[in-house]
Amino acid sequence: MTTQDSARAILEHVGGAVNVASLHHCSTRLRFTLADDTQADEAALKATPGVIGVVLGTQTQVIVGSGVANYFREIEKLRTGGGTRAEARVDAAKPKLTLKRAGSVFMDFVVGVFTPIIPAVAGAGIFKSFLILAVALGWLQTTDQTYQVLTAIPDAVFFFLPLLVTYTAAKKLDTNIPLALGIVGLLVFPTFAGLLTQEGGVALFGLTVPAIAYSAQVFPPILAVLLLAVVERGARRISPSVISTFLVPLICFVVVAPATIFLLGPLGFFLGTLLTGAMLWLYGTLGWIAVALMAAALPFIVSVGMHKAFIPPTVATMASAGKESFYLVASLAHNLAEAGSSLAIAVRTKNKTLRGTAISSGISAFFGITEPALYGVTLQNRRAVISVVIGAFVGGSYLGIAAISAFALVSPGAASISMFIDMANPWNLLHAVIGALVAMVTSFIVSLVIWKDSDSATVRLLEQQAGTSTPVGEPVAGGIVAPMTGEVIALAEVDDPVFSGGILGPGVAIRPTDGEVRAPISGTVSSLLPSRHALGILGDDGLEVLVHVGLDTVRLEGAPFTAHVAQGDRVEAGQHVLTADLAAIEAAGLDITTPVVVLNGDAYDVAPLVTGRVAAGAALLSTDAKETANGIA
Structure with missing residues (x-):
């Protein structure tokens, strides 16, 4: 067949x-x-x-x-x-709704809607900051036509922000994207906006339409698309197929558009104002203490993925006020504190592997990307955590006292420091640089003083691996090496009947402690989906091995995974092939247990070589080809 x-x-x-x-x-x-x-x-x-x-x-x-x-x-x-x-x-x-699942669904929705628009908003903000710098240096004047045309580019992004959010929300909810854009487009349509602002306002069916400026708003379009998704599905059920092409969108326009004008638009505007006001209230009430406390708490907030919850109010604040003085400012202190701590550990540690990790992580954090430092160094070592928290608090205190504001939505660091350029206050950028250096130097000094290799969980683990593991990248003859560092368990213990029942083949599973994934055998990448959660390798001798990072992680659509190879590439055993954000997977409510399975196991005798702890690159499974009556199977 x-x-x-x-x-x-x-x-x-x-x-x-x-x-x-x-x-x-x-x-x-x-x-x-x-x-x-x-x-x-x-x-x-x-x-x-x-x-x-x-x-x-x-x-x-x-x-x-x-x-x-x-x-x-x-x-x-x-x-x-x-x-x-x-x-x-x-x-x-529908799967049974639990509190945990509801939280996971909410966070997944927030990430799915707001993360795709961040590049546009961040790029527009940085672009505008460079225009401000050009004016400050006298290269441009605000009255120049060149400046006015150029500044219209980033301004357009924020003006049409409701449409960007509409697109991502409709895509996330799998509803008709052009239809969603058509309905929400009404809110920023110049003619409609003009009717709202005319003297005496405007009425629909005798009811006064709330006069709200919807440009740069993010919550009204989200609420509109949520209703559209429900109405569209209902309309498709009741609409005869021969006329559904025009009847379904007609029903959606008739139901969703008025609901958006009278209810969802004002409600979304109120919600955005409420969240923005809450952040401004917290900052206004506690002042610099709020920034300092947020900076000190960020290592723990980021580690469980809850920092994503700050994206909507931060976007709303940036869109409405043109600047943000709380979360992004605290993030600057935290990011540079991570850099200082990692670089100090690189100086103090005698372990070469940790030194290499700390150097690369410190440089990455210096430029605004903290995940390598956070998961590779900080969270595994309590002394590193202490130094980061102290550095972030001290740096956050300075930034809060100086009342620094950010003018672009991007991860703060050396590469994006222009986000703090303020045409009305040249000191804003200077204080941002000073505060960042205060955070970095403080954490560097604290880490330099208190760091001890003997008290480092990372060093202990690396030393244990050094005595028992096969060097990374060195193939194990006739077998499979561990693709990840962690605890080896039997497939029967995996909470997935496909793996635990041996349906896909024999093997083991690993409960990983870090997200670096290495090739289990030498061969060709035979399978690598766009979701990047699983990798299949066809060995030179015909052995086919699958590494499936986490359970049911295909649902994350590739978000926590980075591929370092492509399908069809040649790889060697122990080669770094994937990176997985384990914290993000767990924050989504999913199991990080990683099965390692021989897909054509009927042709091989597969046996585990290790139990308990294993290091990436160490011998994991033996695979001997079975013999048949005609020779090798």
Whole structure:
């Protein structure tokens, strides 16, 4: 049976195209969200050639191995029929909502909506700061046409910020993006804005329309798109298919647009004003103490991913006031404190591996990227934590007392220091530089004084590894090396029936302690999906190994993962291939346990070589080719 035939059979056994609400895939599984789960025929699916296993639950998962992309393409062709995708007849089953899951869903939504727009907002802010600098140096005048045209570029980004948020929110909620832009576009349409500001205002059906300036607002479009997602799905259910092309958007315009004008727009504006006011109140009430305390708390806030919760009010504050004096200022102190602590540890430690990590992490933090320092050095060593907290608090105190403001939404550091340029206050940039140096020097001195290798968990672990591990990058003959550092557990202990049941093949799992992922064998990268959560390598001797970082991490759509290789690349055992943000995965409510599986295990005798702690690059599994009556299997 061909892949196309198997794909057709799989689609039939899940209830047909009309029963499929959505279909996604990870490295080995087709993930169906079905309108009616009872229509999935588990026995028939398992009997389909090419299907390795089936898992039923909130999603129907059909495991087909490394050829999953081919099955996905064939099923999508059958579903779409060369045109419009069939709509499910009833709602797909929803997973049980718990407080933990609700928090994860909320954070995922915040990240999905606001993170994509940060490059545009950050770039516009930095661009405007350079224009301000050009004016301060006398290169441009605010009355010059050149300046006026150039300043219109970043100003346009903030003016049309509601549309940027509309796009990302509609994409996140999987609703019609052009329709969402059409409805929310009303809020920034010049004619509509003119009606609101005319003398006496304007009324709709005799009701006065609230006169609100919606440019640069972020919460009104989010609320509008949330309602649109509900209305659009309902309209599709009741609309006859022959007229749904125009009837569905018509219903959406009739329902969502007035609701946005009278209710959601004003409510979103109030919410934005409330959050902005809360941050300004905290800063205004506690003053420089608020900045200092935030800076000192950021190592712990960032470590659990909760710093993402500050993005919406910070964006709202920046959009409405043109500057922000709390979170971004505190972040400057924290980032430079991370740099100072890491660089001091590089000076003090006698461990060469830690020194290399500390140097690279310190440089990265100096330029505004703290994750390598935070997860690679700080959080693993209490003395490093102490030095960062002290440095961040002292630096944050100076910045708070000097009343520094940021004028661009970007991670503060040496590379983005222009974000503190203020045309009305030249001292703002100078005080920002001084405060950053105060934070960095303080943490450097404290770390230099209190650091002890003998009290470092990182050094102890590295020394243990040095005595028991195979050097990173050196292949283990006839076997597989550990792709990550952590604790080895049996596959049977993995909280996923596909892995624990050995459906994909034999192996072990690792509960990792850091996010660096290395190649388990030498060979060719045979599978690397856009989600970057899993990597398959085909060895030179035919051995095929899958490293699946975390459980169900395909849902994160690649956000916590960075790939250092591409599909088809040649890799050597121990080579750095992926980086995973373990804290972000856990903050999303997911398990970081990483299965390491031999996909063609029926041809090999696979046995674990280690239990308990293992270092990346150390021997993990032995793999001996099985012999058959005709020779090697």
